[in-house]
Amino acid sequence: MIRFENVGMRYGMGPEVLRDVSFELAPGSFHFLTGPSGAGKTSLLKLMFLAVRPSRGLITMFGQDIATLPRKEMPALRRRIGVVFQEFRLLDHLTTYENVALPLRIQGQPESAWRADVMELLAWVGLGDRIHAKPPTLSGGEKQRAAIARAVVGQPDVLLADEPTGNVDPEMGQRLLRLFVELNRLGTSVLLATHDRSLVEAAGAPELVLKEGGLSIRG
Amino acid sequence: MADTSQRPARPGRPGRDPAPTFHDEEKAGRSRLVSLLVETRSIMPSGGATGLPLILAIAAMCFLASLTLGAALSVGHAAAEWTGQLSGAFTVEIKPSPEMKPDKQLSEVMSLLGQTNGIVSARPVTRSETAKLLEPWLGKGNVTDDLPIPQLVDVTIDPASPPDLAALAINVAAVAPGALLDTHRQWQAEIISAAHAVLWLAYAVLGLVAATTTAIVVFATRAGLSANRDVVEVLHLIGARDRFIAREVQHHFLHLGLRGGIAGLALSVLTFVVLSFAGDNGALFLMPVTGLQLTHYPILLAVPIASALVAVLTARITVMRELEHML
Numbered sequence: 001m002i003r004f005e006n007v008g009m010r011y012g013m014g015p016e017v018l019r020d021v022s023f024e025l026a027p028g029s030f031h032f033l034t035g036p037s038g039a040g041k042t043s044l045l046k047l048m049f050l051a052v053r054p055s056r057g058l059i060t061m062f063g064q065d066i067a068t069l070p071r072k073e074m075p076a077l078r079r080r081i082g083v084v085f086q087e088f089r090l091l092d093h094l095t096t097y098e099n100v101a102l103p104l105r106i107q108g109q110p111e112s113a114w115r116a117d118v119m120e121l122l123a124w125v126g127l128g129d130r131i132h133a134k135p136p137t138l139s140g141g142e143k144q145r146a147a148i149a150r151a152v153v154g155q156p157d158v159l160l161a162d163e164p165t166g167n168v169d170p171e172m173g174q175r176l177l178r179l180f181v182e183l184n185r186l187g188t189s190v191l192l193a194t195h196d197r198s199l200v201e202a203a204g205a206p207e208l209v210l211k212e213g214g215l216s217i218r219g
Numbered sequence: 220m221a222d223t224s225q226r227p228a229r230p231g232r233p234g235r236d237p238a239p240t241f242h243d244e245e246k247a248g249r250s251r252l253v254s255l256l257v258e259t260r261s262i263m264p265s266g267g268a269t270g271l272p273l274i275l276a277i278a279a280m281c282f283l284a285s286l287t288l289g290a291a292l293s294v295g296h297a298a299a300e301w302t303g304q305l306s307g308a309f310t311v312e313i314k315p316s317p318e319m320k321p322d323k324q325l326s327e328v329m330s331l332l333g334q335t336n337g338i339v340s341a342r343p344v345t346r347s348e349t350a351k352l353l354e355p356w357l358g359k360g361n362v363t364d365d366l367p368i369p370q371l372v373d374v375t376i377d378p379a380s381p382p383d384l385a386a387l388a389i390n391v392a393a394v395a396p397g398a399l400l401d402t403h404r405q406w407q408a409e410i411i412s413a414a415h416a417v418l419w420l421a422y423a424v425l426g427l428v429a430a431t432t433t434a435i436v437v438f439a440t441r442a443g444l445s446a447n448r449d450v451v452e453v454l455h456l457i458g459a460r461d462r463f464i465a466r467e468v469q470h471h472f473l474h475l476g477l478r479g480g481i482a483g484l485a486l487s488v489l490t491f492v493v494l495s496f497a498g499d500n501g502a503l504f505l506m507p508v509t510g511l512q513l514t515h516y517p518i519l520l521a522v523p524i525a526s527a528l529v530a531v532l533t534a535r536i537t538v539m540r541e542l543e544h545m546l
Contacts, residue, residue, distance in 0.1 A: 050546055051456060072460075074546065079458035089453050093264035102262070106459040150457070 001027045001189060002048060002158065007057030009043055016055070017043045019213040025158065025191065030184045032200045033193040035210035041193045042086065044210065045162050048191070049083045050074055062157070079107065082151035082188070084161035088143050090135040096146050097122065097131040103154040118153060125149045125179065140167040148179060158189040165196055173199055262454065263447055263471035270475075276439045277479025277526055278486070280432035285487035285522045287428045291421035292515045298414030302407070303378065309402040311341075311372040316397030324395040325370055331394050332374060337382035344371040433529050440472055440533040444541070451538060452545065461542045468538045469531050476530030480523025488516065 002025040009018040017040045025031060033041050046052045047059060050066065059066045061077055069077070082103075090099045098105075100122060104114045122128050125145040135143055144164060151159055161180070165173035177199055184190045191208075194200065200207060206219040264270070311332070313324045325343060332341040349371055350362040362368070376382060388400040444451075447468075454464050491511045 049456060053546055071546075075458045075460045078456065081458075083456065089449070091262070091264070091450055091453060094262070102454075103457050105262075106454060106457065106463055108463070154458075 001025055001062060003058075003060040004047075005058040005060075007047065007054045007059060009040075009047060009052070010055045017213055018047075018054075018210075018215075021057070021213075021215045023208055023215060023217060025189055027157070028184070028187060028189055030181070030190045030203070030205040031192070032203070032205055032207045033191055033210065034195070034200060034207050037195075039210040040213050041210055042162055044215075045083075045160050045191075045193055048160055049081050050078055079103070079154055080157045082154065082156035082159040084144075084147045084151045084159070084164050086162040086166070088135070088147040090143060090146055090150070092135050095132050095134055096127055096138065096142075099135065099146055100127075100149045100153055102150060107154070121149050121153055141172045144168060144172075144176065145179075148176070152183055152188065156188060158191070159183060160191050160193075162193045163195065164192060165194060165199060170198065174202065177203060262467045263450060273439045273443050273475050274479040274482065277436055277476060277530065278482035280428075280435050281480045281483025281522050281526050282486045282490075283483075284425075284428050284432045284526075285484050285519050286490060287421070287425045288519060288522060289487060289491050289511050289515065291418070291425045292518060293511050294414075294417050294421045296512055296515070298411070298418055301414060302411050306403075306407060307378045308373065308375050309384070309400060311374060311391060312399055312401050313370040313372070313395060314397040314399075315367045315369070316395075318396040321370060324398060325372075327394040328372060328391060328398050331390055332372070335382050335387060335390075337377050337380050339375045339377050341372055341374045344373055429525075432526065436476065436526055436529045437533045440476075440530050441537050443472070443475070444468065444534060444537050448541065451541060455542060455545050461539065464542060465535050465538050468534050472530040472534035473527055476527030477523055480526035483526075484519055484523050487522075488519065 004021050004023050007018060007021045008016050010016045021044065033044065035041055043052075047054055048061075050061070053067070062080060064073075064077065066077075091102070094102070097118060101111075101114065101118045104118065105111070119128070119131070122131055125148060127142060127145055127149065130138065130142060130146075133142075135146070138146060144167065148161070148164065151161070159180070164180070165176050168176065173196060180190050180192060181203065192199070204219075206217060209216050209218050311328055313321070313328060315321060316324065319327075329341060329343070332338055346368070349368055353362050353368065384400060384402055391398045391400055451464055451468070454467075455461075495511065
């Protein structure tokens with residue numbers, strides 16, 4: 001589903017932050033992405049959610065080589081990828097409901113077609129009573145759940161999450177992990193970038209380990 | 220990957236009331252004009268750098284632009300009016316002559332004017348009126364009865380079918396020795412050239428203000444967009460097409476441009492109305508100007524429309540350029 005072959009990446013004329021990275025994510029799989037700070041986890045995720053191009057190597061997403069894919073076909077591909085950004089990147093002027101519904105709204109379907117789904121999802125992530133609240137008034141855990149809900153509302157084939165438990169206590173971290181496991185059980189491939197060893201051990205899923213720009217697979 | 224349509228329903232409670240909404244249905248029901256001015260809900264934030272400060276900047280520049288446009292329009296109108304008044308009149312000047320008595324001179328001239336086609340009215344200027352005209356040069360009370368001063372006749376002509384002035388000049392001199400035609404030609408040329416100079420000055424100022432307004436609206440729009448770069452980037456990354464993002468951004472800036480423009484226009488109209496009451500046909504550019512005509516007010520509408528267009532175009536070009544840099 002997602003395939004990296006000898007991918008290298010550098011920012012501008014700087015040193016390579018990723019070197020010869022090769023791996024493949026199968027449909028319905030669950031992986032962690034670990035490694036020390038600065039190892040290139042966020043850069044690897046950026047490549048996967050099509051925010052940047054690699055400097056070299058081949059990336060295939062859903063069977064399409066992204067180097068040769070016309071720019072106007074990128075949005076359709078991005079809609080198959082749900083992303084939980086490290087800083088959430090919720091839009092502060094929209095309510096929780098509007099933030100979560102955003103991926104559906106940009107697809108141009110009428111609101112009546114998905115309003116009930118969004119409400120149901122919000123209830124599922126425990127934000128059913130916070131629909132009118134705007135992000136600045138949400139707690140860290142609530143923001144995280146809103147960001148996760150926004151990432152999964154379009155029923156993506158793959159969910160990428162950058163430090164999704166970074167700002168919450170261990171108990172909330174475990175609750176969020178159960179949420180991801182449940183999503184995976186429903187058919188979504190999941191890749192979680194994290195520092196949290198306890199999370200990795202609790203899930204017992206395979207690990208992509210990044211170290212000094214190189215990638216190895218554990219488990 | 221499993222077929223997403225086959226997934227079991229997510230657990231959870233059904234939607235509760237009142238359900239939140241993007242107000243799309245409400246928008247559809249509003250009148251076009253209202254929805255142009257009142258932005259109900261947008262994906263773009265209405266506050267911050269793209270909100271009030273931007274509207275204020277646009278309003279201030281549109282105020283100045285409308286004032287200048289209004290001034291140029293009224294100067295243009297006034298210039299046309301002066302020219303029309305001058306070319307619609309002339310004076311017959313009857314100097315005392317040893318060959319004919321002054322009364323006879325006047326009656327001959329009046330009867331000739333009465334028979335000439337194209338003359339609307341002819342009125343002899345009384346001696347006291349003539350004395351008043353001379354007062355600035357001779358001083359009050361210095362125009363004595365024995366001072367030989369020329370008799371003047373004010374003549375109004377029909378601008379649609381004016382008489383042949385050259386032939387009339389010859390005839391006037393023939394019927395009354397010492398009488399001659401003053402057609403204001405020299406004055407007319409000077410006043411017209413002065414009016415044209417003022418008009419060109421007004422257009423130059425208008426051009427300058429329009430260029431500055433455009434530049435400020437462009438910069439303000441770009442500043443507003445750069446404050447919203449994060450919103451644009453998030454929309455892009457979650458799969459919004461460039462067209463969708465551009466439409467949202469354009470819509471947002473159309474509202475801001477129109478609101479600012481209309482505020483500026485309203486302020487300038489108020490200024491013109493106050494000027495016309497307070498200043499008794501307020502004098503602009505040191506020349507008597509009859510004020511803004513009713514027919515000029517709709518022309519001022521061009522200012523907010525232009526400002527909104529500039530804002531929308533700038534927003535579109537800027538956001539499209541920004542998006543092209545993104546993958």
